Amino acid sequence: MAATFRGTTPEPPDVRPRLTVLSGPSGVGKSTVVAHMRKEHPEVWLSVSATTRKPRPGEQHGVHYFFVTDDEMDKLIANGELLEWAEFAGNRYGTPRAAVLERLEKGEPVLLEIDLQGARQVRESMPDARLVFLAPPSWEELVRRLTGRGTESPEVIERRLAAARTELAAEPEFDETLVNTSVEDVARELLALMDVV
Ligand SMILES: Nc1ncnc2c1ncn2[C@@H]1O[C@H](COP(=O)(O)OP(=O)(O)OP(=O)(O)O)[C@@H](O)[C@H]1O
Numbered sequence: 358m359a360a361t362f363r364g365t366t367p368e369p370p371d372v373r374p375r376l377t378v379l380s381g382p383s384g385v386g387k388s389t390v391v392a393h394m395r396k397e398h399p400e401v402w403l404s405v406s407a408t409t410r411k412p413r414p415g416e417q418h419g420v421h422y423f424f425v426t427d428d429e430m431d432k433l434i435a436n437g438e439l440l441e442w443a444e445f446a447g448n449r450y451g452t453p454r455a456a457v458l459e460r461l462e463k464g465e466p467v468l469l470e471i472d473l474q475g476a477r478q479v480r481e482s483m484p485d486a487r488l489v490f491l492a493p494p495s496w497e498e499l500v501r502r503l504t505g506r507g508t509e510s511p512e513v514i515e516r517r518l519a520a521a522r523t524e525l526a527a528e529p530e531f532d533e534t535l536v537n538t539s540v541e542d543v544a545r546e547l548l549a550l551m552d553v554v
């Protein structure tokens with residue numbers, strides 16, 4: 358006997374990838390982990406932020422950041438073009454809104470690599486977002502990595518380490534914590550959290 362269908366068609370499960378936010382203190386290894394992960398999985402779309410910071414050697418406009426002037430950043434903010442923005446250690450950084458929404462709409466896995474203040478703003482505006490905290494194996498190792506990178510002056514390193522104390526204390530606000538002992542392991546764990554593998 359043919360089955361008689363009664364009732365309404367069930368909604369398909371929501372399989373859209375969620376927005377993932379990766380935060381953690383400066384120097385913990387966020388960019389290193391993300392670059393490693395995207396080598397194998399370029400389908401993970403990483404938002405390119407706007408910043409008023411000056412480029413480091415090798416950093417390219419439109420690839421690592423959109424390097425903008427203070428006036429340009431003022432306009433991006435005033436025009437509501439940023440999903441979130443924050444001042445961090447003397448410079449401003451923000452996530453261009455339109456590109457993120459477009460990629461999410463297409464169903465692509467989207468990753469933001471942003472500071473704690475930005476993560477908190479995303480939590481407010483997009484409560485579905487998954488917030489991942491990248492923690493250092495120890496405070497001493499964080500200092501070693503930030504100093505060893507050799508990209509910041511001692512004064513800027515001090516400012517970033519001061520921010521790091523606040524950021525480390527905020528770790529319980531995040532959905533997940535990954536400890537960056539091994540770049541390969543963390544990249545794998547992050548991919549799994551993003552449902553990419
Ligand atoms: N697991 C690891 N073990 C040892 N060194 C690491 C590890 N991960 C990253 N590093 C090194 O630590 C330094 C800082 O890494 P990276 O620039 O990726 O940090 P970040 O969190 O993106 O910093 P920022 O927030 O300032 O941009 C780099 O020199 C990098 O090679």
Ligand SMILES: Nc1nc2c(ncn2[C@@H]2O[C@H](COP(=O)(O)O)[C@@H](O)[C@H]2O)c(=O)[nH]1
Nearest residue numbers: 383406442443445450451452470471472475
């Ligand atoms: N709130 C935001 N923070 C951002 C964004 N892009 C990067 N960042 C964070 O800033 C610090 C410093 O970065 P650096 O490249 O100067 O070392 C770091 O924590 C980044 O994750 C952003 O769009 N919004």
